[in-house]
Amino acid sequence: MASEDEIFEKVRDALVEALGVDDDEVTPEATLQGDLDAESIDFLDIVFRLEKSFDIKIERGELFPEDILTNVEYVEDGKVNDTGIAKLRERMPFADLSKFEAEPVVQNLGQQLTVKDMCNFVAYKLAA
């Protein structure tokens, strides 16, 4: 089982390759969309590299549950409701959602996802 440092290094390498950023820009607190300028198509690239690097399978919506964020059952007036938040917590046990829950605007989730969240996701997948 890879250590936290090993996971971080491989995640960092994947992000450097996929996003064309420098090593030192990829810190655990860096947000993928905000700080590292990742766009939606970059997530496809990142997922491919993580799958290859860690020999894991990442299903659509596993890292980023777009199906919840586009479901009228869970979203009202552009904000995720309590049922939706519970669903997100269930689907994203690796992510720190506290900031998002304070202001659960749909667009915020993607913008708040950090490198640390991604590392936690990989650790969660490796442990499964």
Place this chain on the structure above:
Amino acid sequence: MRWFWIDRYTEFVSGSHAVAVKGVTLAEDHLHDHMAGYPIMPNSLVVEGMAQAGGLLVSERYDFGELVVLGKLAKAKFHSCVRNGETLTYRVRVDTIRSDGAAVSGTAHVGDRLHAEALLFFARLGDANEALQGQRLFHPRHLRHWLSLVGIFEVGVHQDGTPMKEKDYPLTECAADPA
């Protein structure tokens, strides 16, 4: 200008790889502007050729039934200039295909000379995209025409070697399509 940047497939193996060719000729208008007096195939169109060759390879895995678009070009390298009279051979290989998209590696050669290499990411837009856009972005009959022009069903095979047959793919119009 018709947006065909491969002329024919010479090889097509479902879910695996394909080879397509494109002749560069003075009959192409843009060569007289790029550059004036020294025609060179623009590398942006070399990439487009690679994307078309790879895109149809990916699209076949979705039964040619959904919109597959080039989403990202990563790691494109060019090693030479391609001139009128030369023939580009695109070799594309599927690295991964998922339900939401695919990664394809491609090269472009002129004879034995490596001209370009690239990694391309395709996104599969699916039915949700039509619901969002409110209209169909392509008509199956246009795709069927294109597939016929580039000879996919003349050379295409499944991985077990059996020929790909046009009748095995939907490629049908829906009642709402205009004539």
